[in-house]
Amino acid sequence: MNLNEAISHLRKEPNIGQVLDAVAVIDFSPTQTIYIDLLASIISQQLNVKVAVVIQNRFLLLFPDRHPHPRFILSLDRDVLRSVGLSNQKAQYICNVAQFALLHDFDAIDWQAMSDDDIIQFLCQIKGVGKWTVQMLLMFSLCRPDVFPVDDLGIQQGMIKLFQLKETGKQLKNKMIELAEPWRPWRSVAARYVWRWKDTA
Numbered sequence: 630m631n632l633n634e635a636i637s638h639l640r641k642e643p644n645i646g647q648v649l650d651a652v653a654v655i656d657f658s659p660t661q662t663i664y665i666d667l668l669a670s671i672i673s674q675q676l677n678v679k680v681a682v683v684i685q686n687r688f689l690l691l692f693p694d695r696h697p698h699p700r701f702i703l704s705l706d707r708d709v710l711r712s713v714g715l716s717n718q719k720a721q722y723i724c725n726v727a728q729f730a731l732l733h734d735f736d737a738i739d740w741q742a743m744s745d746d747d748i749i750q751f752l753c754q755i756k757g758v759g760k761w762t763v764q765m766l767l768m769f770s771l772c773r774p775d776v777f778p779v780d781d782l783g784i785q786q787g788m789i790k791l792f793q794l795k796e797t798g799k800q801l802k803n804k805m806i807e808l809a810e811p812w813r814p815w816r817s818v819a820a821r822y823v824w825r826w827k828d829t830a
Contacts, residue, residue, distance in 0.1 A: 630657055630772050635815040642811045644791055645819050648826040655821055659772035664726075664735045666770045667752070668697060670762050671722045672715065680714075687713035699727035722757030729755045745773055768817045777809050777816040784820055787827035 632654075640646045660666055672688060673681035689695040691705065691713065702710075703724060710720035740748065748771075749763045761780050767773040778784055779802045788794060788805050796804050812819040 630774050630818075632657055632818070635774065635818040638815055639812060639819055639822075644808075645812060645822070648791065648819075648822050651829055652822050652825045655825065657772055657818070657821075660770045663738075663740065663766060663770050664699075664730050665697075666766055667726055667758065667762070668723060670765055671719055671726065671757060674719070674762075684714040688715070697727075699730040702727040703731075718757075722755075725756050726758070740771055745776060768821065773817060775814040775816050777806070777812075777820060779805050781820075783824050783827060787823035790827055791823065 636649060639649060668688075669685055672685050676684070688710075689697065691709065692698065692701055707717070707720050707724075710723060711717060715723065743751070745767055748767060749760055752758050752763045752766070753760060761778055764776050764778040764781075767776045768778070785801060785805065788808065789801070792804075792808055794801060794804060809816055809819065
């Protein structure tokens, strides 16, 4: 990703320009660890950051070298997974990811050859994995430049604050999509800055 090019483009839109001025430079290095990041995303759903980190660390300690190999996950009793703080539903979703990863070797997949929509369609086959979860992987794991997670609460809060929006529900999402059009093809960059900016004074 050419961050300088992205910032130069986004500055043409004055509203996001003020966000860029108010937020420190963000690291956009991709993790490239789809499988691990997918497990972490499921664990952290509906949890605050501190609690999610504690549970993720407990989860990783269940495995040799802190690597949750799919076969090892599937060999564990469900009560063991729940003992680290996972709900029964999340424990099942973790197992669903492990089973899917056994059927489709994630390390052998050429993710860069797949479009954003292809990856969303592929990973949403896993029960417990939705579009928002895959969009987070696209933005953080693969560093795709033009993802706009309109369903994300943080983005909604940020754009309401940035554009003084009054809409709610579907009308809010439609307005957000309209307002983000000038940010193409760098909506991921804009979204991550809006996330950071929304909590500033």
